[in-house]
Amino acid sequence: MIQVQNLTKRYGNQTVVDHISFEVREGEIFGMLGPNGAGKTTTMEMMEGLRDSDEGKIKIAGVDAKKQKKKLKQQIGMQLQSTSLFDYLTVRESIELYASFYPHSQTVEELLVAFDLVEKEKTWVKHLSGGQRQRLAIAIAVVHDPKVIFLDEPTTGLDPAARRSLWDIVLKLREEGRTIFLSTHYMEEAEILCDRIAIMDHGKILALDTPRELIRQLATTSRVEFPLIDRAYDEKFSTLAGVKKVVRLEKNLIQLHTDQLAETLQDLIPLANSYQFPLDGISTRTATLEDVFLEHTGKRLSQ
Ligand SMILES: Nc1ncnc2c1ncn2[C@@H]1O[C@H](COP(=O)(O)OP(=O)(O)OP(=O)(O)O)[C@@H](O)[C@H]1O
Ligand SMILES: [Mg+2]
Secondary structure, X not given: OEEEEEEEEEEOOEEEEEEEEEEEOOOOEEEEXXXXXXXXXXXXXXXXXXXXXXXXXXXXXXXXXXXXHHHHHHHEEEEOOOOOOOOOOEHHHHHHXXXXXXXXXXXXXXXXXXXXXXXXXXXXXXXXXXXXXXXXXXXXXXXXXXXXXXXXXXXXXXXXXHHHHHXXXXXXXXXXXXXXXXXXXXXXXXHHHOOEEEEEXXXXXXXXXXXXXXXXXXXXXXXXXXXXXXXXXXXXXXXXXXXXXXXXOOOOEEEEEEOOHHHHHHHHHHHHHHHOOOOOOXXXXXXXXXXXXXXXXXXXXXX
């Protein structure tokens, strides 16, 4: 549904999107995951025809996004990172206004129901909660029934309940057969929603695959973490069964990367006993996308 080749954007001598290429399949939720300044919004706005690119090709639903901007607009819906809505219009009036821009649109009633805004139809935009506002922004983005929808950090700043309700909406949009391209810096969101994810940092795509495959490709599948101020044993940890890597994290946290969790723990406990260091606060877990990000960039994706 989307083909991007060699897409590049420069500001002065800084390359903020650096020759990226990827494809998005019809009906999938494709996520772009990266920290602040990675180049997500710039990429999306070039795809949406809102910013000019310096190099590269973009094709969306058969339309050349650089040359056929008018045609592109009919195919795509977009919720921008800072959608401007009119404070003194009601929810219903806002949807009606945007619907009036298009010859064919979904009915206001359909949209109010689909986006759980029926109770708020007469409320001014100004008085909506963050989650309701975001639902309205997406309702407006799909008013003309587009095939492809762009959502730029749709849940940033929302509380967990509002975030979950928005996830349901995004999943529903996919059920309707739409293709969704979203950006996020929430790992959990990417893992739950996205069929495939591109991990982006400094304008480059560092990895691209399904969440499960990205995690599977990590060198080790499990993590053991515990706080330990004393650094005297760090070298010993790398000799424990299964341990491939020992990492010092913030707050004196030590992290062991292992493929054999049980064996590592069986070795660790006698070591702690003989050297008399505490294992209070120890935790074990399976690797997540956070670990994928850490492996590719050397840093955590702070939330
Ligand atoms: N109009 C502009 N002029 C100069 N530099 C810009 C412009 N727009 C973006 N940049 C720079 O491009 C880089 C990428 O910005 P972009 O907004 O695409 O990042 P992002 O991944 O969307 O970040 P965030 O998660 O904060 O939204 C940043 O370093 C930013 O400062
Ligand atoms: Mg952005």
